[in-house]
Amino acid sequence: MSMSMKLMSAVLLSVGIGSAGAAWAASGTADVPGSVAEGKDFGCGAKGQKACPMQGWMKTVMQSATTSGDGAKIASALEYVASKPPPGMPRWVAISKDGAEKAKKGDIDGAKASCKACHDLYKAEYKAKLRDAAF
Numbered sequence: 001m002s003m004s005m006k007l008m009s010a011v012l013l014s015v016g017i018g019s020a021g022a023a024w025a026a027s028g029t030a031d032v033p034g035s036v037a038e039g040k041d042f043g044c045g046a047k048g049q050k051a052c053p054m055q056g057w058m059k060t061v062m063q064s065a066t067t068s069g070d071g072a073k074i075a076s077a078l079e080y081v082a083s084k085p086p087p088g089m090p091r092w093v094a095i096s097k098d099g100a101e102k103a104k105k106g107d108i109d110g111a112k113a114s115c116k117a118c119h120d121l122y123k124a125e126y127k128a129k130l131r132d133a134a135f
Helices: 003-017 019-027 053-068 071-082 092-104 108-129
Strands: none
Touching: 053 071, 053 108, 071 092, 071 108, 092 108
């Protein structure tokens, strides 16, 4: 089992069956149960469902800031994002802070590029594992 699969299993199991299950999954001593391998029903984010916490924040705060082109608003939003790093996503803070600095200097395209870099690196993993986490 790959390290990323072990980590994903540990995260999902810790939510579903507690830390003992997370330790079990991380150890790689047994196969991942089918219910975990199939994925979690988050109850948010899909068509017809309420927005997940970060998704809703991104749509209201970040989208508004980037659409306005206001560097101060974008910087503030990116600084907030930097303050909320999820576990296992080590470049999250640096990417967000870099974008905030660019926004403060008026480099809106550079700030938006940091958003894209973070999305390219983490969006799929975040959606698969943490989409219903508080933000």
